[in-house]
Amino acid sequence: MKLDGFDYRRVDAEGIEINCAVAGSGPPVLLLHGYPQTHLIWHEVAPVLARTHTVVATDLRGYGDSAKPAGAPDHAPYSKRAMARDQLLVMQSLGFDRFAVAGHDRGGRVGHRLALDHPSAVERLAVLDIVPTRYTYEHADATFAQGYYHWFFLTAGNGIPERLIGGDPEFWIRARMESRHHGGKPFHPEAMAEYVRCFSTPEAIAATCEDYRAAATIDLTHDDASYGTPLTCPVLALWGASSFVGRTYDVLDAWRSYAEDLSGEALPSDHYLPEEAPAATTKALQAFLR
Numbered sequence: 001m002k003l004d005g006f007d008y009r010r011v012d013a014e015g016i017e018i019n020c021a022v023a024g025s026g027p028p029v030l031l032l033h034g035y036p037q038t039h040l041i042w043h044e045v046a047p048v049l050a051r052t053h054t055v056v057a058t059d060l061r062g063y064g065d066s067a068k069p070a071g072a073p074d075h076a077p078y079s080k081r082a083m084a085r086d087q088l089l090v091m092q093s094l095g096f097d098r099f100a101v102a103g104h105d106r107g108g109r110v111g112h113r114l115a116l117d118h119p120s121a122v123e124r125l126a127v128l129d130i131v132p133t134r135y136t137y138e139h140a141d142a143t144f145a146q147g148y149y150h151w152f153f154l155t156a157g158n159g160i161p162e163r164l165i166g167g168d169p170e171f172w173i174r175a176r177m178e179s180r181h182h183g184g185k186p187f188h189p190e191a192m193a194e195y196v197r198c199f200s201t202p203e204a205i206a207a208t209c210e211d212y213r214a215a216a217t218i219d220l221t222h223d224d225a226s227y228g229t230p231l232t233c234p235v236l237a238l239w240g241a242s243s244f245v246g247r248t249y250d251v252l253d254a255w256r257s258y259a260e261d262l263s264g265e266a267l268p269s270d271h272y273l274p275e276e277a278p279a280a281t282t283k284a285l286q287a288f289l290r
Contacts (some may be wrong), residue, residue, distance in 0.1 A: 001040060001190035003057060004047050010065075013089035019065035020058040020090055024050030027123075028096040029289055030087060031057040034105020035208060036173050036199050038064035040191045041104060044278035045285065053289060056094060060110060061086050062207030064198045071206065075214040078207065080133075081222055084114035088121055100289055102126035104274060106211060109133055109219075112258075115233055116226050126236040126288055128273050128281070129245050131254035133215055134223040139249075147244045150176065154212035161209050162202070169200040177272065182242040184269050184276030191275070230260050236288040237264030238281065243271045263288075 002008065006021035021039060029049060033041045039057040049055050059066040061083050069077050076082060087110065091099050100123050103111035108127035115122040136144070145152065154161050165172045173196055177187065198204060237255050239246045252264050265284065269277040 001043070001188070001194050003040070003043055005050065006046070006055075006057070011090045011093050013086040013093075016061055016069060016086055017067045018058055018061065018086050018090050020056055021046075022054070022056050022094065023047070024052070024054045026053045027289065028054040028056065028091065028094075028099040030091055030099055030101045030111075031055060032060065032087065032101065032103035032107025032110055033057075033063070034103075034107050035063075035211070036176060037105075037195050038198050040194050041272065041274050043188065043191055043275075044185075045274045045282045048282050049285065049289070052286070053100075054096075056091065056096075056099075058087060058090060059198075060107060060211075062204065062211055068201075068203040068207040071210040071213070075210055075218050078210040078214040079218045079222065080110050080113035080214070081117060081219075083110045083211075084117055087114055088118050091121070097121060098123050100124045100126075102128065102285055102289075104128040105130060105271070109215070112231075113219075113222070115231050115235075116229075119232065122233055124234040124236070124288065125231065126238065126285060127255075129239045129243050129271050131245060131249050131251060132223070132258050133219055134227060135254050135258075137216070137220060143248060147248065151212060151216070154209045155216045162205050165205050165209075166202060169205060170196045173199055180243065180271035181276060182240070182270035185278065187272070187275055227258075230258050232260050234261045234263070234288070235259035236284070237262065238273060238284055239264070239266055240269035240271055240273055240276070241266040242269065245271070 006023040101111040108130040267280045
């Protein structure tokens with residue numbers, strides 16, 4: 001499955017090949033996905049946005065058909081800083097020095113770091129169904145540990161999550177995604193097949209575990225250093241009315257100390273807004289992107 005009407009290419013980001021799909025004309029917008037998916041989460045949203053914007057949808061480092069470099073003891077290869085730099089280099093290679101970003105789940109965290117590290121590049125930022133990583137860990141409790149148990153499971157060492165997930169990766173993906181879906185449109189079977197295909201290699205499983213290990217270590221170090229310098233670009237927070245994020249947090253309050261120009265709303269969805277509520281997601285992004 002591919003995005004309708006999009007041109008696919010691989011961009012070399014300082015030795016890391018990033019798979020991306022490009023279409024449209026007009027102001028550029030970068031679309032980032034989350035775990036355990038690929039750029040195809042945007043399969044209903046991206047073609048509509050491409051009518052008025054130049055849309056670039058990528059697979060993050062470690063995901064989809066992008067490169068999956070080996071991890072390191074400090075998890076730096078999967079820090080959001082490294083993953084964000086990949087995306088900056090992709091956009092620059094396509095001729096865009098300034099652009100909007102919309103990121104779901106892990107992609108929202110990469111987008112947040114991209115805006116922090118490269119404020120001159122990010123014109124505006126939309127984050128879908130997340131609160132800041134630092135805020136999440138600061139407010140972790142039993143409810144969070146049960147609802148987001150994978151945040152802890154995936155950080156375990158000694159190859160434990162890699163071995164267990166590797167025993168039946170399709171079960172893991174379907175169980176994670178279907179447990180966070182509430183009403184709305186069902187997942188497209190071809191998109192789901194692509195998620196399973198891309199995730200089911202030892203390299204992909206190891207890379208995505210490293211993503212979460214980085215979030216619990218080096219990303220928090222970076223986030224602590226950045227805290228107190230809020231984003232100045234416009235920030236839109238969207239979340240699912242039925243999602244764990246929507247049920248657990250005052251999302252706008254959680255983002256308020258991280259962004260000066262903040263707006264947002266709940267959409268009729270669980271976690272996967274672009275797939276469960278594509279029309280509402282598209283409408284909100286169109287109004288924000290202009």
